Amino acid sequence: MSITVIKPGLQTTIQAGPRIGSRHLGVPANGAADPLSLALANKLVGNDWDAPALEATLLGPVLRFEAPCLFALTGARTAATLNGAALLQHKSVVAMPGDVLAAGSAEIGVRVYISIAGGLQADDVLGSRSTNLQAGFGGLQGRALQTGDVLAFESRDTVPLETPEMFRLPLSTSWGLRTCVGKEAPLFADEVLARFFDTNWLIDRRSDRMGLRLEGPALESKSDGRMPSAGVFPGTIQCPEDGLPYILSVDAGTVGGYPRIAQVTRADRHILGQLRQGDHVRLLRRDPDEALEELRAKIGYWQDWLPDIEEILR
């Protein structure tokens, strides 16, 4: 059973769970930039939370179903259509052979997730079926979708579902990210650190799955802006020579040589996948143990709908 790609969209990739445990070999996380929306999409079609699905970026793909299946759309808000008729997100939908899904353009947020009951077939490499675009492995031949691609899946019967209102991810153009101070925070004077947390930062256009550049007042550090290479993670906020913070995301390299001013907390890293050029973001300062209390509260909130929430937010 398969789906034919009529138009690939701006950057549509197959993403599943992250690669964990091989950062010391230079292998980044990859996986859905917004894993919570991936899990919500898979939930609606009865898949494991990390089954391979499509991650569309801003302009979504146009797809033709060649076999009957159940599918669902979550993530960024989009005006999707099935055979030209408006389609609801957060609800599983039956497609018949020949049906054409146009995922539309993201209106708020960046990434739409399209799940198919049974999950898409994808290359399993270094512990995950997610696409690594930089090195070109995983997913569909390690690359973004192209016109004419055929996506294979094993269809499965499952009960249609709708995400309850309380479990739909709130989208915004003005965000808050809870963060803890990073290893090199002492390289910044108190008033500079205060400015970092007081500024309503603008998301720069140079933002993708590697990371998000913030636009705002430059931050002076007491160093020359370079340091010996050290481990970095999704959510690490570096402050390079130009003084403008850069938040690393799921495809970022595993080591970096710029001062790490802060770290987005585990509970909020999934938000990085929906921050869009022109959006605003505030970095909310948290003590590490306070952040873990909030992580437990978030896990408690979600586990009724997503029992694997602990792993989803890992």
Added chain:
Amino acid sequence: MLTRCGDDLFSIDAASPREAHALALRLREAGEWLEVVAGIDTVILRFDAARQDALDASRVIRSAIAADLDTTERPGKRIEIPVVYGGDFGPDLDELSEVTGMAVADLIEKHTSRDYEVEMVGFTPGFAFIGGLDECFRMPRRKEPRQQVAAGSVGIADGRTGLYAMASPGGWNIIGRTPCKLFDAAAEEPFALAVGMRVRFKAIDADEYEP
């Protein structure tokens, strides 16, 4: 020294890349962690904060790093890496020659005349940071990083040789390229280089370059 640098991250200071690597090995034996990444002078560790208490994690780390480390020199596996120096394969070699005042032939002779050690792997899959570079190669990274550096490129910066296992953007000064495949996602053993391995570069002619 142990520093909390995020709600689920700890950083441990190390005196050298070799000590960082030894610490990372010991930490991996001492507990179940999501990631343990050795850097040049730190190890950074991510614990599963939803399943493990931060205090408990810090206790395991402290007891693991308390005992003395054996960082004495051990002969790691030795690998010879053929390199075409200069020309299109090493576009920054001429500039290095100008900056250092040394002839290109002397630079190649110097670079191939000793064994080096892989100090760190990271940045992109299989990218190797190789220490022990002669002082005459001291040159900072390029101000304008290249958008694309070819796989196999041999770069120098900050007293190290860097091996690009795959094509990526990069700011190192590229002096040559090896035809060896340093990273192959489909292979049973995807990484040609590992921390602690000995590396010897060998100059080859451009017509010997066969990927």
